Amino acid sequence: MFDKTYRQRLEADLAQWEADGVIAPAAAASIRTALPPLSPGINIAVVVAIVGGLLIAAAFLAFVAAHWTEIARLLRFAILLAGMVVAGGLGAWFASTGRAVLADLCASIGAIIFGAGIALVGQMYHLGDDFAGGMLLWSIGAFVAALLTGSRGALAVGLVAACIWTCMRSYDAPDALHLPFVAVWLLAGGLALAWNSRAAAHLVAIAALPWWIATALRFDFDGVQPSFVLANGAALLFGAGLAIAAAPSPRALRLGAVLSIYGAFSLAVVAVLEVITVDDIIRFRTGTAPAQPLWAMLCGIAGVILAFVSAKLTNRAGEAVAGCAIGLVLLAAPIWPASTGGEPWFAYAALLCAMLCLVVSGVLDDVRPRIVAGWLGIAGVIAGITWAVKGSLLRRSAFLAVAGIITVVFATALNRALPRSER
Structure with missing residues (x-):
């Protein structure tokens, strides 16, 4: 409720009411004093810092990818583990200094590196070819990070991995509903409710769509x-x-x-x-x-x-x-x-x-x-x-014309039935 847009509108209303004599200046000052402080949000410096951090991370990943075959297995794993530790440490430092956006970004990067670590371990040691299971493990790790840090970005990573997981499971077993995703989605909904976050609510709402789409397009739904x-x-x-x-x-x-x-x-x-x-x-x-x-x-x-x-x-x-x-x-x-x-x-x-x-x-x-x-x-x-x-296009035009006439008649009757103040 107390976002920047609302506060700007409220400030304009208070100034207008005070000028019109609707409220006393002391009352307007009391209202302004009672309002909680606005969150700092994202300024230009934070945006530039985010871009710089992403560029450094991209440079590091490109360097590692260029020398991937030359790096020993244990060193590869150590690099990814160090990446998660550094991301977590930076996130903790940013959180302690009040830079919540950068802390959230670090938690998100850590969750992404965790997924890369799962893929690396599976590739190095030739584990079972269960890609969907790996996505589930990645989703669990990202959700744990989101639960511990309150990171919306980590929640997004977890939901993306969970959506890929459920789509793959629906493809592999089209004759059965993939209900475990519902439990994961409810967990994400609980986090959004506990955080009271609109961004998390948007993520949860979007995550519901892939499950329904994958379920509706299952191949063994004969005639559905x-x-x-x-x-x-x-x-x-x-x-x-x-x-x-x-x-x-x-x-x-x-x-x-x-x-x-x-x-x-x-x-x-x-x-x-x-x-x-x-x-x-x-x-x-x-x-x-x-x-x-x-x-x-x-x-x-x-x-x-x-x-x-x-x-x-x-x-x-x-x-x-x-x-x-x-x-x-x-x-x-x-x-x-x-x-x-x-x-x-x-x-x-x-x-x-x-x-x-x-x-x-x-x-x-x-x-x-x-x-x-x-x-x-x-x-x-x-x-x-x-x-x-x-x-027949002629019949369709006649149908649309009849529908339009009925709608206009209904609107006319509704306008007459409503009180003048509500028209």
Whole structure:
């Protein structure tokens, strides 16, 4: 809350209120005194120091790589071990002097060198050819570093390694869900919640996407439509984010808000993917398997329920409308196969209504990212209906015209129903 942008806006408001006589100068001074000090942030000197440190590290790595075959095995391992020790020592010194950004950078470099050490030991001693297992070990080490130092960079390294690990495991065993990654992701989410860090929350939200994508694209999913599986993942991320943000805790509010933003954009992307990728696949499917597995559908239903629970807890109409948006995107999946003999007009209508609900939800709750996601979804769905799918362009133009007329009539009725102050 007390970031630089907020403080600048608050300072401008205090000056304006004081000039207008709304508050006394003494009250404005008391407010300024009560505010906590701003964190130093990243200045030009820190940026230059980071670039210099990266250049020195790159020079060291290039030198070692140029003479790699000439260096004895034990010396190679000692170089990497010394690199981790030096990175940790510098990080501790930077932390003790209050340079948190540089300390975080050192912890991140140490986590990266740890991964290089795992690869080196495996290469030197010809260990088992389990690359995914090595990524898991790297992820564990990076998470330990993040837990001990509070480094967001080390958390990022750990999540990247974990995402590579789960993608490889999903490729190696496509007939089973790779659930261990869920435990790793929950651990990262717990760290983001404990740190109350927006940067960590963004990392956790991004890390959820590769698992769903890898799961949706598994090769042995006979007849399963990837965009329908991804829709359930987006629904769960969106609904869970709203529910976490509804908890009576500033930490939960920050984490949940970030998760819901990524969920909203994921929902918009999935709606577009359904339009541009599903139709031909559904039309020419010959298998009898369902277009989405039961566990995925349960995840989507849980996302809808969580969104409405959040709306009940917060008494926000926008979150209830967001729940409707999630439900409409999920509803398009069972509607689609029913239209194999013609155009899936009802599925198109459901997706357009879902994106409109997403925009309305953002407007009601004054959440700009949700509004942007909804508008992007509307644009993508309309473009997909118009150009990306085979069929009569004349019928599609008629459908879009009818949808536009209905939307304008609805907007007119809504404008008349709202009080003048809310128009």
